[in-house]
Amino acid sequence: MEKEEQLLLDMSESTEPEESVPVEEDAAEFPPGDVENDSGDDGDGGGDDSDDGDGPAPEPSALRQMMSQYFMEYASYVIKDRAIPDINDGLKPVQRRILFSLQEMDDGKFHKVANVVGNTMKFHPHGDMSICNALVHIANKEYFIERQGNFGNIFTGDPASAARYIECRLSALAREVLFNKEVTEFIDTYDGRNQEPVTVPAKIPVLLLQGAEGIAVGMSTRVLPHNFNEVLKAQIAILRNRKFAIYPDFLHGGSMDISEYEDGMGKIRLRATIETTSEKQLVIREIPATTTTEALLGTIEDAVNKGKLKISSINDYTAETVEIEINLPRNVYADRTIQALYAYTDCQVSISCNSLVISDNRPVEIPVSEMLRHNTEQLVGTLTAELQIDLAKLRDHYHDRSLVQIFIENRIYKRIEKCETFAAVMKAVHSGLKPHVKDFERPVTDADVEKLLQIPIRRISLFDLNKNQEDLRKTLETIAEVEHHLANIVQYAIDYLKDLLKRYGGDYKRRTKIENIEVVDIRAIALSDIKVGIDKSSGYIGTAVKSDTVLNCTEFDRLVIMKSDGSYKVVPIPEKLYVGPIVHVDKSNKELVFSMIYRERKTRMCFAKRFRIDKYIMDREYSSVPKGCKVEKLFERQGVVLRCQFEPAPRQKKDYADTEFDDIPIRAATAKGLRIAPKKIIKILQLKRGN
Numbered sequence: 001m002e003k004e005e006q007l008l009l010d011m012s013e014s015t016e017p018e019e020s021v022p023v024e025e026d027a028a029e030f031p032p033g034d035v036e037n038d039s040g041d042d043g044d045g046g047g048d049d050s051d052d053g054d055g056p057a058p059e060p061s062a063l064r065q066m067m068s069q070y071f072m073e074y075a076s077y078v079i080k081d082r083a084i085p086d087i088n089d090g091l092k093p094v095q096r097r098i099l100f101s102l103q104e105m106d107d108g109k110f111h112k113v114a115n116v117v118g119n120t121m122k123f124h125p126h127g128d129m130s131i132c133n134a135l136v137h138i139a140n141k142e143y144f145i146e147r148q149g150n151f152g153n154i155f156t157g158d159p160a161s162a163a164r165y166i167e168c169r170l171s172a173l174a175r176e177v178l179f180n181k182e183v184t185e186f187i188d189t190y191d192g193r194n195q196e197p198v199t200v201p202a203k204i205p206v207l208l209l210q211g212a213e214g215i216a217v218g219m220s221t222r223v224l225p226h227n228f229n230e231v232l233k234a235q236i237a238i239l240r241n242r243k244f245a246i247y248p249d250f251l252h253g254g255s256m257d258i259s260e261y262e263d264g265m266g267k268i269r270l271r272a273t274i275e276t277t278s279e280k281q282l283v284i285r286e287i288p289a290t291t292t293t294e295a296l297l298g299t300i301e302d303a304v305n306k307g308k309l310k311i312s313s314i315n316d317y318t319a320e321t322v323e324i325e326i327n328l329p330r331n332v333y334a335d336r337t338i339q340a341l342y343a344y345t346d347c348q349v350s351i352s353c354n355s356l357v358i359s360d361n362r363p364v365e366i367p368v369s370e371m372l373r374h375n376t377e378q379l380v381g382t383l384t385a386e387l388q389i390d391l392a393k394l395r396d397h398y399h400d401r402s403l404v405q406i407f408i409e410n411r412i413y414k415r416i417e418k419c420e421t422f423a424a425v426m427k428a429v430h431s432g433l434k435p436h437v438k439d440f441e442r443p444v445t446d447a448d449v450e451k452l453l454q455i456p457i458r459r460i461s462l463f464d465l466n467k468n469q470e471d472l473r474k475t476l477e478t479i480a481e482v483e484h485h486l487a488n489i490v491q492y493a494i495d496y497l498k499d500l501l502k503r504y505g506g507d508y509k510r511r512t513k514i515e516n517i518e519v520v521d522i523r524a525i526a527l528s529d530i531k532v533g534i535d536k537s538s539g540y541i542g543t544a545v546k547s548d549t550v551l552n553c554t555e556f557d558r559l560v561i562m563k564s565d566g567s568y569k570v571v572p573i574p575e576k577l578y579v580g581p582i583v584h585v586d587k588s589n590k591e592l593v594f595s596m597i598y599r600e601r602k603t604r605m606c607f608a609k610r611f612r613i614d615k616y617i618m619d620r621e622y623s624s625v626p627k628g629c630k631v632e633k634l635f636e637r638q639g640v641v642l643r644c645q646f647e648p649a650p651r652q653k654k655d656y657a658d659t660e661f662d663d664i665p666i667r668a669a670t671a672k673g674l675r676i677a678p679k680k681i682i683k684i685l686q687l688k689r690g691n
Helices: 002-010 060-083 093-105 113-120 128-139 172-177 206-210 228-239 293-305 334-344 368-409 412-416 422-439 446-453 457-461 465-487 489-507
Strands: 145-148 167-170 186-188 195-197 212-216 219-223 255-257 267-271 273-278 281-286 313-316 324-327 348-352 356-359 362-365 530-535 540-542 550-553 558-563 567-572 582-587 593-600 606-612 629-635 641-646 656-660 681-688
Touching: 060 093, 060 212, 060 219, 093 113, 093 128, 093 167, 093 172, 093 195, 113 128, 113 167, 128 145, 167 172, 172 489, 206 228, 206 368, 219 356, 228 368, 228 489, 273 334, 281 334, 293 313, 293 324, 293 334, 334 348, 368 412, 368 422, 368 446, 368 465, 368 489, 412 422, 422 446, 465 489, 550 582, 558 629, 582 629
Parallel strands: none
Antiparallel strands: 145 167, 186 195, 212 219, 255 267, 267 348, 273 281, 281 324, 313 324, 356 362, 530 540, 530 550, 558 567, 558 582, 593 606, 593 629, 641 656, 641 681
């Protein structure tokens, strides 16, 4: 087991997912392995070890070990090289190879996607469809690839045209922030014929901008896309040691509740934007990012078929923007329908996040804020490396121009006229330059001398001293500027980000509104369109029972059935159920207070009680009165007052007792009631109906 875990963590080699929108490829071909032929034959026919005796069959433990090893290699391969993005550049291998291929082909013009796919296959050892789907996916994110032609519709879910009909090229942003060969580490491609980058030196947090989804063996990732301006401003806040917060933003728009986002490790709720054009018409203008208009219409139709909402017609006019028109029937109004759409359809969805990335060659879960801090440190490192390279080039240039000037100005080239050997020439030049060593950026090498010897006579004769001096002065100024940037690298990084915001920020305004979304109580908005018939004469109730007494219920309602002997139970809405003699049938309401008078059959004494049916097990029978009693009166209203008349008796001063239920304490449904009077009651009259 330790060996298997180590193999999984070490993440050996590979490639990556065959992408399909929205979740790019999450499986891979099984890596090739050399498995010996254990059949015992020489390849010229079938054989059986048990018959030919050429060798023992492999031990089960050996086979198990082999399968375990191959599975762990496969798992490592899928996790690292296909489905999970790298934290450094935020790309999966197929995405990285597509962008690198576009950079290799870049000439400022649009390229057929088919040609880009073909060129990318030099680096990607999988099918062309995985490359094409991934390219379309990146292009539709609108950051790094410019599109020309039909790249599909993220709102309707319509696919892109065939690769031979559509064109693309790198965006200006991609050219600026993704590539620099001088600070990029390269490795051999799968066939050893070319080289590809391990990661591209991205200067902005690609993963947080584009988002990513992927499913690997035993793990998955879902990083949501964020807003360009907000992410770069958060990086500036990090560089200034200030607090920051970033939240998702989707091209689809809509509204979003981020109360449970938990730094990219929780979940969010998304809602469609629904406008009320009139009391009888709604228009859906924006939809949640995880759905399409076609899928959304399917959920609406499903809700209508199940009776959860009512509409008269629905029309989809979506093209460049979403426009779904919903018309309502009579007695159905917009406000309630909007709540029903949120409750029963994909007009409101919940998205769980899981920020899993490849870091230091291993899959790790990293909160969004830590991911952004890592990318910001990487930005500073990349800018430092580029400045150091620029500084080295500037110093080399200054050194070369100084050598040329001294070589020509002091006529050192005259010393080589009488030299007969190359060694003598080299020595003569070194000797001539020696008095001027203090004027050079570094010691003079033989390579420097060879460059001087390659200067043509024409250039020597036309050498412009003043122009060269001006060039040296400007070079020194540039060197000083670069050294200043290196000494103040944090401010330089801040200025770099501000420049990106100034030039590109206007193209990426926030589209998804952040607001507090209250959870819709589906019980409160459910339609009361289930008709339950109650036939007391036959003792049947249910949706299939025909009766003049009808109870309108919702799908969430439960029925309380009270019999004349005081027994009761709570049941789901039945199609047809025999319950016998019924005193009461109504929808269950845990807040409802029942007022009851029951009589003991033996003593004829009457008792009063008030109670709630708020605790029960479905379909289990309970008793609200003691054994041998009968329910005389049952009310659901408050403020009821009854007059109970006694049986006539000699010398009886008062022949009745009034019972006000509001004065009786509420007790458990199975508790005994309070005796009204120590006399037999022959008649009960209602003085107050209550409410």
